[in-house]
Amino acid sequence: MLTLHHLNNSRSHRLLWLFEELGLPYEVKRYQRHPVTMLAPPELKRIHPLGKSPVVTDGELVLAESAAIIEYIIDKYGNGRLRPIGPEERWRYMYFMHYAEGSLTPPLLVKLILDKLTEAPTPWLVRPVGMLINKGVRHAFLDAQINTHFDFVEAEIAKRPFFAGDKFSGADIQMSFPLEAAKARGILRSRPGLRAYLERVHARPAYKKAVEVGGPMDL
Ligand SMILES: N[C@@H](CCC(=O)N[C@@H](CS)C(=O)NCC(=O)O)C(=O)O
Known part of the structure; x- marks a missing residue:
């Protein structure tokens, strides 16, 4: 079992x-x-x-x-x-299966941790320092990284209905978590293709269950 x-x-x-x-x-x-x-x-x-x-x-x-x-x-x-079998679909399946946790999630995680530095339970005296670090890192590095990734993913999903190709696959299940985390942080506001994609996959009976x-x- x-x-x-x-x-x-x-x-x-x-x-x-x-x-x-x-x-x-x-x-x-x-x-x-x-x-x-x-x-x-x-x-x-x-x-x-x-x-x-x-x-x-x-x-x-x-x-x-x-x-x-x-x-x-x-x-x-x-x-x-x-899991698709055509060579291109199979490659994209493999790529997005690894990309979701290997490259797309880490900058989101850094953002989450930096945002936490500016909120309770970080002591109020330390929070202004947290805010400065957050602002500095985001300005110098993080926002650009996040934008590059999500522009790429938005462009990919404009080419086909699912990440591997025409059919829903395990790669879509793997990609859902960083996309949902990004949506919750307003990152998909300017990315209608990814918003529509999430609506599509969320309508699946298995997702609802x-x-x-x-x-x-x-x-
Ligand atoms: N790359 C791992 C990440 C696992 C992970 O960090 N899971 C989070 C939940 S989304 C967790 O267990 N967080 C609680 C903790 O770190 O104590 C995977 O994809 O399974």
Whole structure:
């Protein structure tokens, strides 16, 4: 039996969505983020030493890292679904599967951390310093990086309905998390193609079921 160790409001939504797309049976063990630090509870470290979500167990096997888990599930249970076979589509599938966490998410994470420096619980005396660092790094580096990435992704999705090609695939599930995080931070305001893409994938019954089971994504 597949078990998803599900942290609320997290990348483990990807796996719920994948299981629903493939119609697989699974069970869910739930974990709650700390309300202030947003960190996962220590119990998750008993399942995998990093204590990050998602973690999936398949019998004795413990799987971590969302792209690797998606690939494992599609390999073992996909029966040819959700992974294209044409050479160009397959390459784009592989590219976006790696790009989502390898290149697109890190600048968003830096932005999130910098923004936190300017909010409680950072002590009020330190916050002005946080604001200066935030402003300096964003001006010198971060905003340009984020814009370059999201202009690229907007241009890619203008060429075809899904990231790999004409058909929905595991790469779309992997790309959803940074796109949703970007939308929540106003980064998609000037990117109508990505907004329309998110509406398209969010209309899928499997996505809706994943939200029903795992709770809404409130990034
Ligand atoms: N690259 C990893 C990232 C895993 C990760 O950082 N997960 C976050 C949830 S979205 C987490 O567990 N955060 C809580 C913590 O770090 O304690 C993946 O794609 O699985």
